[in-house]
Amino acid sequence: MPSDIEIARAATLKPISQVAERLGIPDDALHNYGKHIAKIDHAYIKALESKPEGKLILVTAISPTPAGEGKTTTTVGLGDALNRIGKKTVMCLREPSLGPCFGMKGGAAGGGKSQVVPMEQINLHFTGDFHAITAAHSLAAALIDNHIYWANELNIDVRRIFWRRVVDMNDRALRAINQSLGGVANGFPREDGFDITVASEVMAVFCLARDLDDLEERLGRIVIAETRDRKLVTLKDVKATGAMTVLLKDALQPNLVQTLEGNPALIHGGPFANIAHGCNSVIATRAGLKLGDYVVTEAGFGADLGAEKFLDIKCRQAGLKPSAVVIVATVRALKMHGGVNKKDLGSENIEALERGFANLARHVSNVRGFGLPVVVGVNHFHADTDAEHDRLKALCREKLDVEAITCKHWAEGGAGAEALAQAVVKLSEGEPGAITYTYEIETKLTDKIKTIATKLYGAADIQIESKAATKLVAFEKEGYGHLPVCMAKTQYSFSTDPALMGAPSGHIIGVRDVRLSAGAGFVVVICGEIMTMPGLPRVPASDTIRLDASGQIEGLF
């Protein structure tokens, strides 16, 4: 099998207007970025409001392992398969972040024969959305310090500024800085630091906003500091939101690309899946539902984090109702959950598979708890044995009464996921019911955290550190108690210990800190160490990224 990049380069892409045409999008609603990428105009999207909506299919996964699950690949494969069996389907995906491309090798546009293209542009600058978000965030930062520099009429406490700076690069040196040094002309010295752009609250707001007006209002609600007398200061207070919205205007239009099989995909927004909700933009998802009979979308990390936030935060805020959920699993990953080392994954091991199945079982049961129909997509890897697949299917049927379907879209494209597509169509017949959310939105913040921990993570209890507890009380008092919570914990385990694979129970979820994301509309709950600015490895991928003699990019994927 050729490499991902070889497959992508060998593909003949359709002009993007042709991809748009199949969705009924006229040429004058497109803003082209080259021949194979287009943004869909705000006005056209607004005019779709009155159209009926297609069915929303969520692709989520078991707890990730180093073996790889292939969630994006399955999303693309399933979308291609649905199109093959005659269902007009739009895929909705997140935009990859630029910085990490130069650290570890690998892009984020699917793989094998299930990819979105043009993959190089998608993985690099794409249509500049993340650059626009970085610029908007940076403008806000500059305005805050400028306000303090001139007269500080708002009486901002320089020790209590929550708005950090961002850059779309893995740059550990900027995690903690002292700034405004060098004398009177440079302002009042204070501590600060940079996060990677995808961790910006602007990104979360961008992905949850319904339209430009909602974007500006949400930006205005973002709490950036406290005053010397402990009042909250917002981005609206420093008059940043009008200019930020101008900077984000074009970016907020969703990006249309195609899969290797020429089917439409909207790739738009990409918030962190820990300190934010980890889904593509509401605008793209809603546009997809108006344009297609089906939308296939994915959520970050495993179902305990990704699907929970997709449902309890995104769907609740945007009024979305999924018709079915695909949980992606692999034999390899389940064997790792059952205790096998990565290097031993090449050999058949039914017992380990049976042990690791507990992880899948917990996720299936959790998603069903939301009142949603589930199918398991077993992403086939070449070293898997038939016996393993058969055993996994039997376990799913016998223990969970859920269908598990082997998918070979990586090797075969959409044709390899047709059985999954048929199952999805069957599951999603009829009108989708209301979601049974994990918690009622009006319960207290601590109760929400505890409910998620005990109901979904199998925990016995939560333990909130005193600093976090004090802040939660303050958030309730300040009127933010009605917000959903956004859990930031390791994606590798139902517990807060990444090494605890499978389906642990009876553990304690420790809450180290909480943060208010008032613009996005959630309270971030930090369990364990969460990294918001990655570093580069000793030998970064960038060492070998270059243009070859023919001007093609080498080493990026």
Added chain:
Amino acid sequence: MPSDIEIARAATLKPISQVAERLGIPDDALHNYGKHIAKIDHAYIKALESKPEGKLILVTAISPTPAGEGKTTTTVGLGDALNRIGKKTVMCLREPSLGPCFGMKGGAAGGGKSQVVPMEQINLHFTGDFHAITAAHSLAAALIDNHIYWANELNIDVRRIFWRRVVDMNDRALRAINQSLGGVANGFPREDGFDITVASEVMAVFCLARDLDDLEERLGRIVIAETRDRKLVTLKDVKATGAMTVLLKDALQPNLVQTLEGNPALIHGGPFANIAHGCNSVIATRAGLKLGDYVVTEAGFGADLGAEKFLDIKCRQAGLKPSAVVIVATVRALKMHGGVNKKDLGSENIEALERGFANLARHVSNVRGFGLPVVVGVNHFHADTDAEHDRLKALCREKLDVEAITCKHWAEGGAGAEALAQAVVKLSEGEPGAITYTYEIETKLTDKIKTIATKLYGAADIQIESKAATKLVAFEKEGYGHLPVCMAKTQYSFSTDPALMGAPSGHIIGVRDVRLSAGAGFVVVICGEIMTMPGLPRVPASDTIRLDASGQIEGLF
């Protein structure tokens, strides 16, 4: 007269493919960014190599004053006028920087009826070139600190790192920082700071590179630090150049837009005019010369800085030979050079004009010193009197034997600059001669500085501070003595005192510092305080920038 933005919005733009077609550029050589902006493909530009070249016309100006001269406006007006009189003409301009838009009101795409459009996109993200430059610069910064973090095999001295960071925002708080704080995981604490993106050496390199190969080679030559044993470390040493070139690949393709009259303009690159050379990219200028019979281009600041660097640095490096030079002057600005306050510019004042004429005379004489034919374009303002224009023309004729032509392109578009266009055509007949550079490239760096100061600035001598003198000796020793010098001094005066208008002479040019820009290929000579990171004013323009109810941008221009 309606405002610039009203004029720009009222214009009916041609599809960009139609603008390209007039230059013979086929559709498949275009990468569209929406309907009115396109990048021209690298391969197509390469294929132009063998075509004959058009004539190159430089637009420069007297020393800038707060009255405004209108250099960009004149460049556009002259280009439109040349097209009107049947000369296929391409305008080559610099891209505006994003950050300053939010500080002082005002864009940088011409004005009145001499504008390039779409002005909002051009002034905001445009095609993302500056974002790509910021990303490439940031990657290099991250790689340098990453190298030090892991093992520092190159033995980089953290006290002697010259590579600062950049952001495209006016953010004084980042001018001087301490970074890598917070413990072992964040690296080795050191001093650092941010410049605005246009001050990055990546920008200068981008604008002087002939093609992608040359870009990568120049990036590799950039000196970023010294080792503990005082050896120079380059970007090539930290393996940054391949990935940086990949980030800059698309950006290096010049951007095609149009004037209000539908004529082609290439807007590409925009380095600082003080610590860099202040001209659009060599690639755009060379492409323009292959595509048009005439190229009209501008250089930053007054002719003492802009034209000098255009000729001694850009033309020398790229082998360009201008056919004629337009020096833009206004009656208002010359009256300020003659001692009138800005508030009194509304009244006729022939005597002040006569005194201020000395500034223009020095610039005309300087440009003629390069062996180039000169015409003075007098940009007409509504409060100017006929007597003033007549007197200025007479002075030019009698004292300088140069033609001065009143231009009304701001109010009338290209029609208002036809006389200037006719004069330019006449001046540029025949083959352009060789440029008489200000200095021989093989003379010593200090001699180059002294030659510029005495020959062009009217100075009696230069005075090099000891720190700068030591560095100059080191540069000569390290093999950089053959580079041209890039003067960074105030644009408001021939001296280093911005208040000294007119044509001072006998002054001393103090050299405070020098910097090596080995990738760009020049030594920066810093005379006085040079700001590489602007701040925001007390009431920044961003306070009133927003989208109006119809989604149009308000307050930006």
